[in-house]
Amino acid sequence: MKVLVTGGAGFIGSNLVEELIRRGEDVTVLDNFSTGSTENLESVRGEVKVLRATCSMIPKLKLSKTELVFHIGIPSSSPMYRENPLLVGESINEFIKVFGLAKKNKAKIIYASTSSMYGRCKPPHREDMVSEPFDYYTEARVAMERLARVYHELYGVNSVGMRFFSVYGPHEKAKGKYANVVSQFIWNIREDKPPVIYGDGTQTRDFVHVSDVVSACLKAAWADLGCEVINVGTGKSTTFNRAAELVSRFFGKSIKPEYRPNPIKNYVYHTLADLTKARKLIGYEPEVTLEEGVRRLVKEG
Ligand SMILES: NC(=O)c1ccc[n+]([C@@H]2O[C@H](COP(=O)([O-])OP(=O)(O)OC[C@H]3O[C@@H](n4cnc5c(N)ncnc54)[C@H](O)[C@@H]3O)[C@@H](O)[C@H]2O)c1
Helix, strand or coil: CEEEEECCCCHHHHHHHHHHHHCCCEEEEEECCCCCCHHHHHHHCCCCEEEECCHHHHHHCCCCCCCEEEECCCCCCHHHHHHCCHHHHHHHHHHHHHHHHHHHHCCEEEEEEEHHHHCCCCCCECCCCCCCCCCHHHHHHHHHHHHHHHHHHHHCCCEEEEEECEEECCCCHHHHHHCCHHHHHHHHHHCCCCCEEECCCCCEECEEEHHHHHHHHHHHHCCCCCEEEEEECCCCCEEHHHHHHHHHHHHCCCCCCEEECCCCCCCCCECCECCHHHHHHHCCCCCCCHHHHHHHHHHHC
16 A cells, blocks of 8 residues: 655654565655654665654655555654744644645555643543643644544545544654653663652653554554544553552663653643543554553664
C-alpha cells in the first residue's frame, strides 16, 4: 500500500515507519526536521522516500497517489505553543491541507491526538470526557478532532485520532528537552546525574512504550472505523518517583532525584487511559510494561 507518514523522522513517526517497512509497505516520509532527525531513519535508509518539507507545502508537492496517511508531523509539545501561540493556527491549517490530500486521494488518515485533551478531568480518562480549555496545544488538538468529523460528515473522509498518553522508547534523542521524562531520567542517570523532577514526584502518568503505540496505529489503520478517536495508553499509571527509581535500579545505581518547584501553570497531575474503546474497536492490548520498556532502553543504550 502507498503510505504517507508526516513527521516520519520524529520519535513516534520513525518507529512507525520502521514497522511499515518491515510489513512491506511503500512509504514516503514528509518531515521538516524541526524535531526529527535522519538518524531516526538510519535503519530504513534507501527503503523510504524522504521529503524535507512542512505539511503546509502539501498542495504544492507532487505527491504520488496515497492510499493511507499517518499525520504525525505536528509540533509535538505544549511549551512550543506557549512560546509561539501562532502554532495553533498553523498546525490547524496544516491539518486541513493533510485532510484535503486525503479527500482528493480517497485515503484514510490516522492522526496524532493527545491525552492532554482530558486536562483536569478525573482519571481514568474515557474518550467521551472533555476538559475545559486551558492550553494552546490542547485547543489545537480539540479543533483537529472536530475538523476530522467535519471532513467525515461532508466528504466521507475516514480518520482515527489516536489520543497518545505518555509515550517513551527509542528514537527520542532529537526531541531533547521535549522528550519524555523516562528518557530524560535515563540520560541523566547514565551520566551519574540526578533525575530532575518538578514538584514532589507523586504526579502520575500512563507511560506507554512506542512499540504499543505503533501497534495501535496499525490496528486502527487496517480496521473499518469511519471517524473515531481512541485512547492509546496502558491503563496503568506510575509516579515520577517510581519511574526514576526503576531507571536507577536498571543501571545498578542509587541516585536520588533532584526536586525543583514546578514552574508549569495548569499542570496536569494525573493521566490514566481507559482502554475499553481501544480494546473493543481495534483489539488493542498493550504488551510492554514500564519495567520491560525501561529495561530495554537501558540495555539498548
Ligand atoms: N510523545 C508523546 O508522549 C506524545 C503524547 C501525545 C501526543 N503526541 C503527539 O504525537 C505526535 C508525534 O510526537 P513525537 O513524540 O513523535 O514528537 P516528535 O517531535 O519527535 O515528532 C514530530 C515530527 O514532526 C515533524 N514536524 C513538526 N512540525 C512539522 C510540520 N509542520 N511539517 C512537517 N513535519 C513536522 C518534526 O520534525 C518531527 O519529526 C505529535 O503530534 C505529538 O503532539 C505525542
